[in-house]
Amino acid sequence: MQPGMNSKDMSIIRMNCELYDQIVQYAKEHLPEESCGLIAGAIEGDSKTIKKVYFLENVDHAEDHFTLDPKEQLMAVKDMRANGYKPIGNWHSHPSSPSRPSVEDIKLAYDKDASYMILSFLTAAPVFHSFHIENGAYEKEDLRVFNEEYYF
Ligand SMILES: [Zn+2]
Structure with missing residues (x-):
């Protein structure tokens, strides 16, 4: 095992830069509050591809924490099912x-x-960045934002 290699979770998460730009724009518009949402897409083996980002109300309207609106959360999950997407995270x-x-x-x-x-x-x-959180510890995941021409 090489240093820096992670034995547990080698999955790669890919996100089109257009979706990333949507998150940045939405979150900027909601400053100074925290904004939040869900992420869904396709999961094939160790590869996850984000297909849709959901923008949910932060019902706390706070600058240092968030709570997803439960009703909107339910609607997002229904939409994922309707589109054949799997929940990837938030x-x-x-x-x-x-x-x-x-x-x-x-x-x-x-x-x-x-x-x-x-x-x-x-x-x-x-x-x-994307993180895996388990048993009180977190680990950075391999999130790759891309466009049609290049990965970075
Ligand atoms: Zn936080």
Whole structure:
């Protein structure tokens, strides 16, 4: 095993840059509040491809935490089923803290199969990472934002 290799979860998550841009734009519009939503797509073996991003109301309307609107959550899950998408995880923004799970994020992460994506506005250019959270610990996932011409 090479250093830095992860034996447990080698999956690659791919996200088209247009979807990423949607998240950045929506989250910017909702600053200084945290914004949040769900992420769905296709899962094939170790490969996950995000097909749709859902934008849900942060019912807390807070700057340092979020709660997904339960009614909108239900509607999103119904829409996933109707489109044949699988739930991949959720996303939220950190208006003024880094792109990593907060103590509260870790505490509330009950689904070890979900990807927890965090968009940080701490620096001038937003930073977006995806995390696996299990047993009070988190690990960065291999999230690749791409467009038709290149991966980065
Ligand atoms: Zn958070």
